[in-house]
Amino acid sequence: MNVTDGPVWLDGRLVDSGDAVVHLMNPSTHYGWGAYEGIRFYPGRSGPLVFRLREHVNRLFTSAQALGMRIPFTGREIVAACAELVERSGLSSGYLRPLVFLRPGVMSVAAQLDQVQVAIGCWEWAGYLPEAGGGIRVRVSGWVRSGPAQLPPSVKSTGGYLNPSLARLEAVRGGDHEAILLNQAGRVAEASAANVFAVVDGTLVTPPAEEGILPGITRDAVLTLADDLGIPTRERPLARIELRTAAEVLLAGTAMEVVAVTRLDGMPVGDERPGPVFGALRSAFDQAVSGRLPAHRDWVTAPADVLEAAPGAP
Numbered sequence: 001m002n003v004t005d006g007p008v009w010l011d012g013r014l015v016d017s018g019d020a021v022v023h024l025m026n027p028s029t030h031y032g033w034g035a036y037e038g039i040r041f042y043p044g045r046s047g048p049l050v051f052r053l054r055e056h057v058n059r060l061f062t063s064a065q066a067l068g069m070r071i072p073f074t075g076r077e078i079v080a081a082c083a084e085l086v087e088r089s090g091l092s093s094g095y096l097r098p099l100v101f102l103r104p105g106v107m108s109v110a111a112q113l114d115q116v117q118v119a120i121g122c123w124e125w126a127g128y129l130p131e132a133g134g135g136i137r138v139r140v141s142g143w144v145r146s147g148p149a150q151l152p153p154s155v156k157s158t159g160g161y162l163n164p165s166l167a168r169l170e171a172v173r174g175g176d177h178e179a180i181l182l183n184q185a186g187r188v189a190e191a192s193a194a195n196v197f198a199v200v201d202g203t204l205v206t207p208p209a210e211e212g213i214l215p216g217i218t219r220d221a222v223l224t225l226a227d228d229l230g231i232p233t234r235e236r237p238l239a240r241i242e243l244r245t246a247a248e249v250l251l252a253g254t255a256m257e258v259v260a261v262t263r264l265d266g267m268p269v270g271d272e273r274p275g276p277v278f279g280a281l282r283s284a285f286d287q288a289v290s291g292r293l294p295a296h297r298d299w300v301t302a303p304a305d306v307l308e309a310a311p312g313a314p
């Protein structure tokens, strides 16, 4: 299934993909006014399970609010819409893409923020980096992550993605899989669509929110799973040079899940193979997303349960 093939929820209605149209002369297309989320669903024992649905919907509202855009639906309605889309898609696993944007009105960079629309797409997910199992090649980008006084990375805005997109494109065109961006101080911020972890002296280290990152929902899951597994964790600033000497470097995000970095800037990381910390975390993560970790059963949501609790919700 193509991204344009799946059903779309648009402003309260499920529409066929071909009917999910907006006028081109809207300020979101021109100036990047928008907030979005990426959410995965996975095969569970008795149907698809959406991973950390409420956390993603909460972040969508926070991002929109930070931009001054008021979403004309409640969080429960958006959660129900996601559940309905998953059911309608008939897919056992896939991706949900809620998008908050502006309808056409006055064409000005001082956009009319009360003209908010919401669309949610749903499609099958072939994998962000299908060949990632054996580890990926990453480079530190020449592009610097936008800072809190520019476009705060904690806000998942559509316009804000040009910054990491430039970095990823540079990496991919240069033969690598992904880019890591440094922050304004020259320390590690995050990858183009994932958070960064390094195993330093046996501790799983990741930069804290203040270092200029999107504090990922997968990052939170990885830190929790590491605690469960008895792997020491620490949120602290991470120097670029530490990535060179780390035993393992990992990336984690909704799209790429948890992957091992085996080459960085053309040099091997550790012994150039996915390491034991990665192995333990990846296996726990796979169990969690499919509802097989009793301690974290609350991380996954069955669409049928949402729809039963909110019958007839848009």
Ligand SMILES: Cc1ncc(COP(=O)(O)O)c(C=O)c1O
Binding pocket: 038, 164, 190, 191, 192, 193, 194, 195, 213, 214, 215, 216, 217, 218, 219, 252, 253, 254, 255
């Ligand atoms: C820039 C950036 N950082 C981190 C992440 C990881 O966030 P999450 O795990 O919530 O998907 C993403 C993914 O959306 C991202 O785009």
